[in-house]
Amino acid sequence: MTLQPANTGELQTIAHDARARSTPLRLVSRGTWPAGVTGGVVASTSLDLSLFTGIVEYVPGDLTLTAGSATTISEIDAATAAHNQWCPLLPWGDDGGSLGATFATATTGPCARSLGTPRDVAIGVQFVDGTGALARGGGRVVKNVAGFDLTRLMVGSWGTLGAITEISIRLRARPVVDESWTLYFTPGDIAAQSRLAALRRGPLAPLASEILTTAHAAALGFPRASALIRLGGNTAFVAAARAAMREIGRTEPCDTTVWSRYRALDPHPRAVTANAFADPLSRRIKMLFDPAHVWNRFECGTGAEGKS
Amino acid sequence: MPELATTLSHIVGTRYCLTRATELLAYATDALPGNRRRPRLAVMPGTRDETVAVVRALYAAGMPFVPRGAGTGLSGGALADNVVLLGLQRLRQIITIDPESRTATVEPGVVNAALSKAALPFGLHYAPDPSSQTACTIGGNLAENAGGPHCLKYGVTLNHVLAATVVLPNGEIVSLTAPSEETPAYDLLGAFVGSEGCFGVAIDITVRLTPNPEHVHTMLADFSSIDDAARATSAIIAAGILPAALELMDAATIQAVESSIYAAGYPIDAAAVLLVEVDGAADGLDDDVEAVVRICRACGARMVRSASDAIERGRLWQGRKKAFGAMGRLAPHLAVQDAVVPRSQLAPILARMAEIGTRHNVRICNVFHAGDGNLHPNIPYDAGNADESARVHAAMSEIMELCISVGGTITGEHGVGSDKLAYMERMFPGDSLDAMCRLRDAFDPERRANPGKVVPSHRCKEWHAAPGAHT
Numbered sequence: 001m002t003l004q005p006a007n008t009g010e011l012q013t014i015a016h017d018a019r020a021r022s023t024p025l026r027l028v029s030r031g032t033w034p035a036g037v038t039g040g041v042v043a044s045t046s047l048d049l050s051l052f053t054g055i056v057e058y059v060p061g062d063l064t065l066t067a068g069s070a071t072t073i074s075e076i077d078a079a080t081a082a083h084n085q086w087c088p089l090l091p092w093g094d095d096g097g098s099l100g101a102t103f104a105t106a107t108t109g110p111c112a113r114s115l116g117t118p119r120d121v122a123i124g125v126q127f128v129d130g131t132g133a134l135a136r137g138g139g140r141v142v143k144n145v146a147g148f149d150l151t152r153l154m155v156g157s158w159g160t161l162g163a164i165t166e167i168s169i170r171l172r173a174r175p176v177v178d179e180s181w182t183l184y185f186t187p188g189d190i191a192a193q194s195r196l197a198a199l200r201r202g203p204l205a206p207l208a209s210e211i212l213t214t215a216h217a218a219a220l221g222f223p224r225a226s227a228l229i230r231l232g233g234n235t236a237f238v239a240a241a242r243a244a245m246r247e248i249g250r251t252e253p254c255d256t257t258v259w260s261r262y263r264a265l266d267p268h269p270r271a272v273t274a275n276a277f278a279d280p281l282s283r284r285i286k287m288l289f290d291p292a293h294v295w296n297r298f299e300c301g302t303g304a305e306g307k308s
Numbered sequence: 309m310p311e312l313a314t315t316l317s318h319i320v321g322t323r324y325c326l327t328r329a330t331e332l333l334a335y336a337t338d339a340l341p342g343n344r345r346r347p348r349l350a351v352m353p354g355t356r357d358e359t360v361a362v363v364r365a366l367y368a369a370g371m372p373f374v375p376r377g378a379g380t381g382l383s384g385g386a387l388a389d390n391v392v393l394l395g396l397q398r399l400r401q402i403i404t405i406d407p408e409s410r411t412a413t414v415e416p417g418v419v420n421a422a423l424s425k426a427a428l429p430f431g432l433h434y435a436p437d438p439s440s441q442t443a444c445t446i447g448g449n450l451a452e453n454a455g456g457p458h459c460l461k462y463g464v465t466l467n468h469v470l471a472a473t474v475v476l477p478n479g480e481i482v483s484l485t486a487p488s489e490e491t492p493a494y495d496l497l498g499a500f501v502g503s504e505g506c507f508g509v510a511i512d513i514t515v516r517l518t519p520n521p522e523h524v525h526t527m528l529a530d531f532s533s534i535d536d537a538a539r540a541t542s543a544i545i546a547a548g549i550l551p552a553a554l555e556l557m558d559a560a561t562i563q564a565v566e567s568s569i570y571a572a573g574y575p576i577d578a579a580a581v582l583l584v585e586v587d588g589a590a591d592g593l594d595d596d597v598e599a600v601v602r603i604c605r606a607c608g609a610r611m612v613r614s615a616s617d618a619i620e621r622g623r624l625w626q627g628r629k630k631a632f633g634a635m636g637r638l639a640p641h642l643a644v645q646d647a648v649v650p651r652s653q654l655a656p657i658l659a660r661m662a663e664i665g666t667r668h669n670v671r672i673c674n675v676f677h678a679g680d681g682n683l684h685p686n687i688p689y690d691a692g693n694a695d696e697s698a699r700v701h702a703a704m705s706e707i708m709e710l711c712i713s714v715g716g717t718i719t720g721e722h723g724v725g726s727d728k729l730a731y732m733e734r735m736f737p738g739d740s741l742d743a744m745c746r747l748r749d750a751f752d753p754e755r756r757a758n759p760g761k762v763v764p765s766h767r768c769k770e771w772h773a774a775p776g777a778h779t
C-alpha cells in the first residue's frame with residue numbers, strides 16, 4: 001500500500017495512525033535510490049512524500065533557499081544557475097533524486113571537502129516525527145543558535161525519526177572559472193600521488209579531485225585516466241592551480257558534465273549497517289521521536305532492540 | 309547540602325569547593341551585565357577524572373548543576389540559581405596537536421586564543437575566533453556554537469569540531485564523533501554543539517586546525533552613511549565574493565573605540581566603517597581586493613584603505629575585537645543583542661532600528677558580523693535608572709520583533725541562555741519547542757544540567773519516554 005499525503009496535516013494524521021496501529025512505514029521521496037541503499041527497510045506500507053515539492057523561497061541576494069523535501073537536485077540546480085549560484089552539495093547519485101533524501105542520508109559529493117557536507121549546508125528543517133508532531137529547527141538565515149539543534153538531528157537520520165518536509169540551505173556563488181580535467185599518471189607512481197595529496201591540502205586546492213577506479217574511468221570513457229580534477233575560482237587562482245596540477249602528470253581538459261555522470265555512478269555506496277543507531281543514546285533518541293518504532297525500520301539496525 | 313560539599317571537597321580538595329557567599333560572588337554573573345544569580349556552591353575539578361567523579365556525585369545527590377567555562381557568555385547561560393556551579397577553567401591541558409591530520413584534542417578549559425598560539429609553530433590556527441577569544445574557553449565555544457568575524461568564510465564552531473567526550477548528567481561517559489558517510493549514525497556531536505550546557509559536560513574536545521592563509525589583505529572602508537555601508541555589504545555577498553571577514557561598525561561604536569585605549573585609527577567623522585578581510589592563496593587575491601574596493605566605492609565609500617603591514621592590521625582588528633569593552637565604558641550596563649537577518653535586508657533593518665532607538669531615546673551602538681547578517685545592536689545604560697531601563701527594554705524587544713518579522717533569528721552566536729528565553733516562543737511553535745525538549749531528554753532525562761535555560765520549562769511536556777528509556 002502507498003500513502004501519499006498532500007500536506008503536513010495529512011502527514012501528521014498518517015504519523016498518528018502508524019503509531020497507534022504500529023504500522024511500519026517506508027519513506028519514499030523521488031524513489032531514485034538504488035535498492036542497495038534503502039533496501040534494508042522492512043515495511044509493506046510506503047509513505048510517498050513526492051508532493052512536498054517545489055521551491056518555497058529563494059532570495060539570490062541572501063544566498064539561501066528553502067524548498068520542499070521532494071524537490072529534485074536538478075530543479076535546485078536549474079533555479080540557482082539562473083543567478084550564477086549553486087547548492088554546493090552536488091551529491092552522489094542521480095540528479096533526479098530529492099533534496100530531502102540527500103539530507104536524510106547525509107549524502108555528500110565530490111565537492112564536499114571544499115564546499116561543505118549536508119550538515120554544513122542545512123540551515124533549517126521542518127519535519128513530522130513519529131509522535132505526529134510537526135516541528136521546525138533552525139530557520140532561513142545563515143547563522144542561528146536558537147534552541148537545540150533539530151536540524152543536525154534530522155540530517156543523516158535516514159528517515160528513522162520522521163519525515164523531512166522542507167529544508168533551508170545555504171548556497172554559494174558559482175566560481176567565475178570552473179574547469180575539469182582528467183589527470184594521468186602511472187598507477188604505482190607514489191611521487192605523483194603525494195603531489196596530488198599536497199595539492200589537495202594546499203592553498204590551491206581543487207574544488208574536487210577523485211581518484212578513478214579502472215571501471216569508473218572506463219564507464220566515463222577515459223580508459224587510463226587516474227584522477228578527475230575540478231578547478232574553480234577566479235582567473236588568476238585557477239591559472240596557478242592548473243600549473244600546480246600539471247606538475248603531477250599529463251592532463252587533458254574535459255567537459256564539466258562529466259561530474260554529473262560520475263556522481264550518477266554512485267562510486268561511494270553507503271548503507272545502514274547492523275550497529276547504526278544502536279548505541280544507548282541513539283536508542284533513547286529513537287524512542288523519543290518514534291516511540292512505536294515504525295519509521296524506516298531497517299532490517300539490520302535502528303535499535304530494534306530498544307523497541308518498547 | 310553540607311554532605312554534598314564534603315563529598316565534592318573530597319574529590320577536588322577543599323580549596324576548589326567554594327561555599328562561602330563572598331567566594332561565590334565572583335561566579336554570580338557572566339558577561340551579560342545586570343544579571344546576578346548566586347550558586348549554592350561552586351566546584352572546580354582539576355582533572356577529567358575529577359570532573360567525572362563530581363558529575364557522578366551530583367547525580368547521586370540528585371543535584372542540578374551548571375557547567376561554566378570562562379563566564380564570558382552574553383546570554384546568562386552560565387548562571388547558577390541556587391544550584392551547583394561546575395567550573396571547568398582548571399582543565400586547560402592541550403592534550404595533543406597533530407599537524408599531519410591538522411587536529412588538536414584539548415580539555416574544555418583551554419582558552420580559544422591559547423590553542424591558536426600553540427598551533428602557530430605548525431602554521432595552523434583554530435579558525436572560530438569570537439571577539440572574546442583571549443578569555444573564552446573551547447568548552448564554552450562548543451556549548452554555544454560560538455562564531456566570530458572569520459566564521460563568514462571558515463564556518464562556526466560546529467564546522468570545526470570533530471569529536472568530544474561528554475559526561476552525561478547521569479555520569480555515563482559517551483564519545484561523540486562527526487558521523488562519516490560510510491557509517492550512518494545520528495549526528496549526536498552536531499546535536500551537542502550549541503546545547504548550552506544542557507546536555508552534559510564536555511571533558512575533551514577534538515577540533516580541526518586550519519592552515520594559516522598564505523596571504524591576508526585587510527581593508528577599512530569609510531562611509532558617510534550607514535545605509536551605504538549596509539548596501540555595500542549586501543552587494544559584496546551578492547557578487548559572490550567570500551571575504552574571510554566583513555564587519556560593520558557605526559559612528560557610536562567608532563567613537564567609543566577611538567576614545568578608548570583600543571583606538572584603532574578609525575575615521576571619527578564616518579557614519580560607518582566596514583572592516584573587510586580577504587585571504588587565501590596569493591594568486592587571485594588581488595582580483596578579490598579590487599572587486600571589494602570597486603563595490604565599496606560604487607556604494608558611496610569615501611575612502612578604502614588597506615592595512616600596510618601586520619601591525620596596522622592588528623590595530624584595525626583590535627579596535628573591532630575590543631569594541632564591546634569600549635562600549636562598556638560608556639555606562640555601567642550594556643544591553644546586548646545577537647539577532648540575524650537576511651543579508652539583503654541589512655540597510656532597511658538598520659534604518660528601522662535607528663528609528664526605534666530615537667523613539668525610545670536610547671543610544672544604539674552597532675558593531676556586527678555584517679557578512680552573515682548577524683547584528684549586535686548594543687545599548688549602554690544605567691540599570692539603576694528605572695525609566696532608562698524600561699526604555700532600553702522596550703527598544704530591545706521592538707528590535708527583536710522586527711528581526712523575527714523579516715525571517716531572522718533571535719540569536720546567531722551568543723545562545724538563548726536565560727536572557728532570550730521569552731523570545732523562543734515567538735520563534736518556534738509549541739511542537740518544535742517540545743521536540744527540542746525531547747532531544748534534551750535523550751541526554752539528560754532528569755533535566756538537571758543547566759536547568760531552566762534555552763527552552764522555557766513549561767514548553768516541555770512531562771517525561772513522555774517509553775519504559776526502558778533509561779537503558
Ligand SMILES: Cc1cc2nc3c(=O)[nH]c(=O)nc-3n(C[C@H](O)[C@H](O)[C@H](O)COP(=O)(O)OP(=O)(O)OC[C@H]3O[C@@H](n4cnc5c(N)ncnc54)[C@H](O)[C@@H]3O)c2cc1C
Pocket residue numbers: 338339374375376377378379380381382385386396416437438439440443444445446447448449450451452453454455456457504505506508509510511632633721722758
Ligand atoms: C567582549 C565579548 C565579545 C564576544 N564576542 C563573541 C563573538 O564574536 N562570537 C561569539 O560567538 N561569542 C562572543 N562572545 C560570547 C562568549 O564569549 C562566547 O559565548 C563563548 O563561547 C563563551 O565561552 P566561555 O568559556 O566564557 O563560556 P561560559 O560563559 O562560561 O559558558 C557558556 C555556556 O557554555 C556552557 N559550558 C561551558 N563549558 C562547558 C563544557 N565544558 N561542557 C558543557 N557546557 C559548557 C555553560 O553552561 C554556558 O551555558 C563575546 C563575549 C564577550 C564578553
